[in-house]
Amino acid sequence: xxxxxxxxxxxxxxVHVTRAVSTKPQMPILTxxxxxxxxxxxxxxxxxxxxxxxxxxxxxxxLVILEQGVVVLPGKYLLEIIRKVDAEMIYFIRFxxxxxxxxxxxxxxxxxxxxxxxxxxxxxxxxxxxVVLDVLNLKxxxxxxxxxxxxxxxxxxxxxxxxxxxxxxxxAVATDSFRLAQKFIVMxxxxxxxxxxxxxxxxxxxxxxxxxxxxVEIHFSKTKVLFKYKNILFQTRLIEGVFPNTSxxxxxxxxxxxxxxxxxxxxxxxxxxxxxxxxxxxIIKLTLNEKGIVEIYSTHNEIGAVLEEVHPIKCSSxxxxxxxxxxxxxLEAIRAFDSPEITVHFTGEIKPFIITGEYDVNHLxxxxxxxxx
Amino acid sequence: xxxxxxxxxxxxxxVHVTRAVSTKPQMPILTxxxxxxxxxxxxxxxxxxxxxxxxxxxxxxxLVILEQGVVVLPGKYLLEIIRKVDAEMIYFIRFxxxxxxxxxxxxxxxxxxxxxxxxxxxxxxxxxxxVVLDVLNLKxxxxxxxxxxxxxxxxxxxxxxxxxxxxxxxxAVATDSFRLAQKFIVMxxxxxxxxxxxxxxxxxxxxxxxxxxxxVEIHFSKTKVLFKYKNILFQTRLIEGVFPNTSxxxxxxxxxxxxxxxxxxxxxxxxxxxxxxxxxxxIIKLTLNEKGIVEIYSTHNEIGAVLEEVHPIKCSSxxxxxxxxxxxxxLEAIRAFDSPEITVHFTGEIKPFIITGEYDVNHLxxxxxxxxx
Numbered sequence: 001x002x003x004x005x006x007x008x009x010x011x012x013x014x015v016h017v018t019r020a021v022s023t024k025p026q027m028p029i030l031t032x033x034x035x036x037x038x039x040x041x042x043x044x045x046x047x048x049x050x051x052x053x054x055x056x057x058x059x060x061x062x063l064v065i066l067e068q069g070v071v072v073l074p075g076k077y078l079l080e081i082i083r084k085v086d087a088e089m090i091y092f093i094r095f096x097x098x099x100x101x102x103x104x105x106x107x108x109x110x111x112x113x114x115x116x117x118x119x120x121x122x123x124x125x126x127x128x129x130x131v132v133l134d135v136l137n138l139k140x141x142x143x144x145x146x147x148x149x150x151x152x153x154x155x156x157x158x159x160x161x162x163x164x165x166x167x168x169x170x171x172a173v174a175t176d177s178f179r180l181a182q183k184f185i186v187m188x189x190x191x192x193x194x195x196x197x198x199x200x201x202x203x204x205x206x207x208x209x210x211x212x213x214x215x216v217e218i219h220f221s222k223t224k225v226l227f228k229y230k231n232i233l234f235q236t237r238l239i240e241g242v243f244p245n246t247s248x249x250x251x252x253x254x255x256x257x258x259x260x261x262x263x264x265x266x267x268x269x270x271x272x273x274x275x276x277x278x279x280x281x282x283i284i285k286l287t288l289n290e291k292g293i294v295e296i297y298s299t300h301n302e303i304g305a306v307l308e309e310v311h312p313i314k315c316s317s318x319x320x321x322x323x324x325x326x327x328x329x330x331l332e333a334i335r336a337f338d339s340p341e342i343t344v345h346f347t348g349e350i351k352p353f354i355i356t357g358e359y360d361v362n363h364l365x366x367x368x369x370x371x372x373x
Numbered sequence: 374x375x376x377x378x379x380x381x382x383x384x385x386x387x388v389h390v391t392r393a394v395s396t397k398p399q400m401p402i403l404t405x406x407x408x409x410x411x412x413x414x415x416x417x418x419x420x421x422x423x424x425x426x427x428x429x430x431x432x433x434x435x436l437v438i439l440e441q442g443v444v445v446l447p448g449k450y451l452l453e454i455i456r457k458v459d460a461e462m463i464y465f466i467r468f469x470x471x472x473x474x475x476x477x478x479x480x481x482x483x484x485x486x487x488x489x490x491x492x493x494x495x496x497x498x499x500x501x502x503x504v505v506l507d508v509l510n511l512k513x514x515x516x517x518x519x520x521x522x523x524x525x526x527x528x529x530x531x532x533x534x535x536x537x538x539x540x541x542x543x544x545a546v547a548t549d550s551f552r553l554a555q556k557f558i559v560m561x562x563x564x565x566x567x568x569x570x571x572x573x574x575x576x577x578x579x580x581x582x583x584x585x586x587x588x589v590e591i592h593f594s595k596t597k598v599l600f601k602y603k604n605i606l607f608q609t610r611l612i613e614g615v616f617p618n619t620s621x622x623x624x625x626x627x628x629x630x631x632x633x634x635x636x637x638x639x640x641x642x643x644x645x646x647x648x649x650x651x652x653x654x655x656i657i658k659l660t661l662n663e664k665g666i667v668e669i670y671s672t673h674n675e676i677g678a679v680l681e682e683v684h685p686i687k688c689s690s691x692x693x694x695x696x697x698x699x700x701x702x703x704l705e706a707i708r709a710f711d712s713p714e715i716t717v718h719f720t721g722e723i724k725p726f727i728i729t730g731e732y733d734v735n736h737l738x739x740x741x742x743x744x745x746x
Binding site for chain 2: 085106108274302305309
């Protein structure tokens, strides 16, 4: 094995691929990145059992292959080496059976290889059902849903985001049963597919795909889903089980609908929850008074109380009422919107309410209030 | 108690004062900031037993005092409130015996007070011996020494920086007995004083004083030292005990002196210590060969080895030799220099060596090598 590669090209790919290198794997071999040097290209592969990532780099003036071969190198150290050297080109040479030399200007690394034969066979499933989505839509789906998934493994299926492809629509839903996030994309045509993808794995994918115009192919199989983005393959396992039907939970008749400046309501709620923000139940109360002014209130036995007055942009009907909910859930929901103005649609004092944003099409957040004395 | 104050003025002072508010104090009262409202000024005071800080703010168009009084408010929450509100002016009003109202535009905070009577009397000792130092020199002393102090309380006196004022010179020394950092300042005249200041407390002081031309008064008493900087008083306890006499440890005859580009030697050593940087003893070897080239080498049983070649700017005499030392200590020492070029003065293979920088006057770092097989 012998090749030379431009440092910046290798680094940008390694940063992506090493996302799937686990630091505490059950299988020590999975701390490694597998480098396969073929005649016309090299591949870098990693896997932590949850996700597998592969980058393919074609020969060019930036990658010259002199001798083929396969090797598994410790991922964390390989990345650090490539980050820290300041050479333009880097040379990889198998030196002995178990040593790869990495030469970069006046730096000379001898890196012990891991056992290539022990590396599991990873098949990137390229067949079955496929849809094409542009990156910006995919990033929207991830950003607007994953935070609402459950962190508790008590009901494993709720730790994922449900992707439901049907009727030329891709519907993404996440819920931890106290709140729900939903976003859909209208598509040209779709196969009929329902899968639940671990929300953390979608967050990892989101770190790899950039905010540029580019298409992503999504290949679905029974137990896995594969994302093809530029020269990168990103594959995640699916969560087994049936995701609850949530469409009936979403209210359609509202008591009143109040529109806020997004930044203003965020700032007010952040202040209102200052004394309770470190606590699991940082519950705040919201009141609409007869003047159409919203008051946000929270209290803490030891520290004190906060009262925030917010003048909404619009209020569909001034019906005095009070509701209490988690400030954390509300803030996370509002931050998922790109619109400068958001509307909260209330259905009653102890009924779930939803949030929408003028420019955030086909997107809603739902929050269950709490009962308070 | 009743006053109004410009938010930015209060915030900039609170950020400093709350540095001495402990989050886990033995005395709950010390989680508070004491606000004393006098006729012409207010003071903000905090103390954690180690350090005490007081800011004094005079009345002006930015501070209007309507009613005098004293109150102790929870420091952490007070700071967060002032950080998060976006009003131009903030109103403080004692509302009930134990509640202070903080009004800022549409935000209304009721903050429970702590027991004013329980707040300890803090005397800022303003008398005794005094020297005046400019901020830039004080920051130099702190930056160039504190990191070399000991973290172990086995020999308490070594956890501090020794300030020795004598013969129109202020000499600062820190050592953990494996390395030593020393910087002195020539002064017009000095009293004869020797004190040991906890190095962490100097680091805290460094966060408060800005990189501007300003003088700092330093007042020494038997158990404390007080720094007066702008409108801020910063007082720290001293460490009891006799600091060892270190002047005899510093070698004056050298085997060879090698000058490096600072950034180049830092980068080479960072790479050379990549495989051992997480470990307590990240020992690297440095060799000068007969061509006048420096080789830096380290090895790790499991991961591999690194060899870095460095071409020094200058080498006073080419005497092939080898030395081993802690990469961490070496890097910390070099980063204390402002000069673009640094010189390492070697005295022998197992003898302490010192580092100096062309533009870093009256400053040296000393490192003890280690014996390796």
